[in-house]
Amino acid sequence: MDNLEKLRNEQPPATRQVRLDHHDSVRSHVHQRVSTEVERLERRIEALRFAKAPHVAVMITAYERMIDRKKGFLQNWELDEWRHY
Template structure:
C-alpha cells in the first residue's frame, strides 16, 4: 500500500514562528557573529592601508557592525561573546 502525502492545504495552514526554535536562533546567531568578525577584520585591514577612501569605507563598515551587534542584542542572541 502506498503512502500518500497529506493535502497541501493542511500543510500551508500551519504557521511556524521561526524565532522560537533554538536551532534557527543558533544558526542566525552563528551567521551574524561570523559577519561581525569579518567586518572587524576588514576594518583593521583598512586602518593599516593608505587607500584614498579608506575612512569612508571604515565608517560604513562600523555602521554595519553596530547594526549587526544591535540585532544580536535586540533578539537576545548575545551569550557571553565579545559583542
C-alpha cells in the same frame, strides 16, 4: 493563472505543524551567521587601517556602522548571549 488554480485543486491543503525543536536551531544559526559577519567586518577594518587608499576612513566608518547594527540586532533579539548547547 490556470496552472496555479490546477495545482491548488490537485493538492490538498497541508497542515502546518509547529516544531519547537527548530526554534533553537534557527536561533543558533542566526547567531552564528551574524557573529561571523561581525568578525569578517572587524578583520576588514583592521586591514583597511594599514591601507594607504583614498576613502579608507569612509569605508571604515561604514563597516563600523554595519557592525553596530548587527550587534544591535543580536541584542534586540537576545542573541548576544546565546549559548550553544
